[in-house]
Amino acid sequence: MATNKWLSDLRVLKSNTDTLREHLRDGNVAAYDNDTLQTLINKVPQLAPIESSDKWQPDPLWKFPDPNGSDELKTIREIWDEDTVASSYTYRSICQIIGDYDTIDLKAGLGTTSRTNADTFILSDGTVYENVTTNSLVHTWDKSKDIIDSKGRPMRYVRIYSNSANYYIPHFQLTTIWCIFEMYKGITNYSHNDVPRTPCECLEVYGLNAVSSFAFPYALKKLVFNNGKFSGVVQQQLKFLTEAELNNISVFNISGNSNYGNGFNVHLKTLTLPSNSTNTSFSLDGYSLAYAPAIDILDLSVNTSVTSGVTVKNSYIKKILFPPNATSFTTQQLYTCKELVLPNSITTVSINGVHGTKKIVLSDNIITITAFQTVYELEELIIPFNYNATGTINLSSSTKMKHDSLVNILENLADLTGQTAKTITFGSTNLAKLTDEEKAIATNKNWTLS
Amino acid sequence: MLNYHKADEDKVWKHKVTNTILSSELYLGKEDSIENYEQVEEVLDEQQPNDTGE
Secondary structure: OHHHHHHHHHHHHHHHHHHHHHHHHHOOOOOOOOOOHHHHHHHHHHOOOOOOOOOOOOOOOOOEEOOOOOOOEEOHHHHHHOOOOHHHOOEEEEEEEEOOOOEEEOOHHHOOOOOOOOEEEEEOOOOEEEEEOOOOOEEEOOHHHOEEOOOOOEEEEEEEEEOOOOOOOOOOOOOEEEEEEEOOOOOOOOEEOOOOOOOOOEEEEEOOOOEOEEOOOOOOOEEEEEEEEEOOEOHHHOOOOOEEEEEEEEEEOOOOOOOOOOOOOOOOOEEEOOOOOOOOOEEEEHHHHOOOOOOOEEEOOOOOOOOOEEEEEEEOOOEEEOOOOOOEEEEEEEOOOOEEEOOOOOOEEEEEEEOOOOEEEOOOOOOEEEEEEEEOOOOEEEOOOOEOOEOOOEOOOOOOOOHHHHHHHHHHEOOOOOOOOEEEEOHHHHHOOOOHHHHHHHHOOOEEEO | OOOEEEOOOOEEEEEOOOOOEOOOEEEOOOOOOHHHEEEEEOOOOOOOOOOOOO
16 A cells, blocks of 8 residues: 555656656746756746736726616727617727816817707716707816726716718727727728827727728727728827737838837737738738737737738747638747647748747648748747658758757658659757668658758 | 768758758758758858847
C-alpha cells in the first residue's frame, strides 16, 4: 500500500511539474526538461503579469430606470435593444451624456442649423417631445433624475427618432460619453467630422455607408462600425482605442506612417473585421501601431471577401486568424506571434524576418514559396505530404528546429525522380541533427539538401 | 552514399538557375549535379524594419 501511495504521489508531482513547465514555456520563460519542480517555481516571477480584459466596459453605475416600466435598471445598450418606440421610426439614436449643463438644445445636437424635419426626443428625465419641426428646441433638465456614476458624475440620455435621414450625427459634442447611432441608412460619402469628442468612450454606428473623415474622438475606447468606407481616419486621435469591430467596410486604412510616433490605437488589443464587402486583400503595417503594445488578435476568420493576399508587417500581433479564402500570406518583421497556421486556401507565402514564432503549418495546397527565411525561433514546421512547391524553404536561421520536425519535412517531400532536382535549406546547425540515413530520405527523392 | 560538398570558408552555395542562396553544405539529390551550383559570399538577407517611420 505504501509503495502505491508513493507512486501515486510521484505521478501527481510529475504531472504538476510538467504542467508548470508548459505554463512557463507558454509564457516565454525558459523551462528545461531537467528543471525540478522547485526550480520551476522559482521561475514563476519571470512570467509577465496576466493582463486584465481590454474589452471596453461601461461604468457599472451607468444604469437608468427602465423606460418600459420594469424595476430593473438598464444601460443605454439595453434600452436600445428593448426599444418599443423604434418600430414607428426609420432612424434612431441614443446618446448618454454627462450632466454638466442645465439646458440642452436638442436640435443643435443634431449638428445643423436647419433641422425642420419632424424629430422626436425622449429624455432620461421623463420628458418626451414629439414631431418637433423647429430649428431649435432648448430643454431644461430635471437634474433630480440624473444618475450618478462611480466617478461621481451625473449622467443622462437623449433618445432621438426620425423618419428622415439625418446627415449629421446627433453628437452633443462636448458631453456625449456613449452613443449608438442608426440615423443615415444608405447615405454614401458621409463626413464624420463631428463625431462626439472628449469624453466619448464608446461609439457604435449602424447603417452607415461611408465615412470620409473621422475626427476628434479623443477618448474613444470602443468603436463599432457596421458598413462604411472607412478612410481619411485622423489616426493619432484614436490613442485610447482598445476594441474595434469594423463590419462590412470597403476601405480600411490602418496602415501608413503619417502619424508615426503618435501611435494610432496604441492600446488596441482586438481588431475584428468580420466581413469586407469589396476589398479582396488586407494589409496591416505595424508602423501605424509602432512603439505600442498594438493588437493582440487579428481576427479575419469569418471574413470571406478577402480572396487574395493577407499582409502583416512590423507587428507585435500575437495571433492571426486567417480569412478562409485568402490565397497568399506575406509577413515581415513579425515579433510575437507564436504560431502561424495557414488555411488550405493559401497557395503562396512570403515569410521573412519572423521572431517568436515557434510553429508554422503550411497549407496543404501550397504552390509557391516566395520567401521562407530568418524565422529565428522556429521549432516546428509542418509541410504537406508530397510537398513540391517552387521556391526554397531556408531554415538556416531556425537553429531551434526539432529533430522530429526536420525528419518529418524530409519524409513529406515529393519524389522528384526523373524531374529537375529542387533544393531545401536546413543550414549547418540543423544538418548536424540528422544522420546520413535521414539526409538520404531527401537525396533519394532527388531533393538537394543544403 | 551521400554526394556531399562543403563550400569554402565564409562562402555559401548558390543555385545557378534559380539564384537561390543555400547554406555552406550541399547534399546533392540523386540526379542533381554540382555543376548547377556556385559558391558566393555569404550575405544576410533579412529585410530590416524601417525605423525612420517614413
